[in-house]
Amino acid sequence: GESVGLHLPTLxxxxxxxxxxxxxxxxxxxxxxxxxKQESGKGPQFIIDIRSNMDKRQGQRVTVLLNKTVKHLxxxxxxxxxxDSAVYFCAENPTYGGATNKLIFGTGTLLAVQP
Amino acid sequence: xxxxxxxxxxxxxxxxxxMTLLCAQDMNHxxxxxxxxxxGMGLRLIHYSVGEGTTAKGEVPDGYNVSRLKKQxxxxxxESAAPSQTSVYFCASSWDRAYGYTFGSGxxxxxx
Numbered sequence: 593g594e595s596v597g598l599h600l601p602t603l604x605x606x607x608x609x610x611x612x613x614x615x616x617x618x619x620x621x622x623x624x625x626x627x628x629k630q631e632s633g634k635g636p637q638f639i640i641d642i643r644s645n646m647d648k649r650q651g652q653r654v655t656v657l658l659n660k661t662v663k664h665l666x667x668x669x670x671x672x673x674x675x676d677s678a679v680y681f682c683a684e685n686p687t688y689g690g691a692t693n694k695l696i697f698g699t700g701t702l703l704a705v706q707p
Numbered sequence: 708x709x710x711x712x713x714x715x716x717x718x719x720x721x722x723x724x725x726m727t728l729l730c731a732q733d734m735n736h737x738x739x740x741x742x743x744x745x746x747g748m749g750l751r752l753i754h755y756s757v758g759e760g761t762t763a764k765g766e767v768p769d770g771y772n773v774s775r776l777k778k779q780x781x782x783x784x785x786e787s788a789a790p791s792q793t794s795v796y797f798c799a800s801s802w803d804r805a806y807g808y809t810f811g812s813g814x815x816x817x818x819x
Contacts, residue, residue, distance in 0.1 A: 600747065626807040635711075635797055635810035636750075681749065683807070694740075694765075695808060699749040 600679060602702045611669040613701045615682035620663060624685035626695070627656055627667045631678045639667070639680075669703075677705045709733055713798050713811035720788040720818045728783040728814050730798030738801045739781040740765075740808065741773060743794040750797065756781055788818045 628636040655668040681700035752765030754773040799808035
């Protein structure tokens with residue numbers, strides 16, 4: 593079957609290098625943002641989230657940066673490993689959605705780690 | 708703790724056949740969602756539910772129906788399958804609007 597990674601922007605990095613994946617979000621009123629990782633043939637997996645009252649949050653080998661002025665998110669992966677190869681996409685939670693939690697997902701970036 | 712479980716994982720249908728995709732979560736989440744994922748198009752919301760007994764239409768609801776009779780289960784039905792419904796279907800659930808989703812592993816459906 594076709595891969596979800598077809599037709600996506602691709603970031604190719606060498607094993608051990610740092611990776612930076614970018615995402616432009618659409619709604620200035622969004623108050624919550626998430627990065628997901630999707631490996632081939634699997635469901636999206638939560639990596640890290642950040643709320644709009646923060647501009648940086650760190651996890652294990654990952655850092656998310658939020659720039660609300662230009663509506664931009666980035667995911668930084670330190671010391672990229674072959675197991676990091678996957679499609680990464682961001683999601684935003686627009687506050688105008690009212691009581692319903694309906695995330696808006698980006699289309700994703702394919703991270704290819706070269707050994 | 709299984710999280711979100713989808714069955715079946717793979718299915719091939721003939722045009723016009725019907726089927727039901729099953730989604731079960733054991734996290735006591737209120738919100739549940741059905742998405743389809745097609746190459747280059749990202750995740751598109753089909754239907755969702757904000758609690759037991761409730762359902763609502765998402766971005767691409769035509770040709771699908773859903774039911775949430777029990778809090779832990781969310782069923783997606785195709786009454787008369789069409790080739791355009793060939794896709795990978797993901798179920799997800801969440802605790803609240805301020806939290807991310809937990810996804811299932813997907814159902815790959817081919818309609819011939």
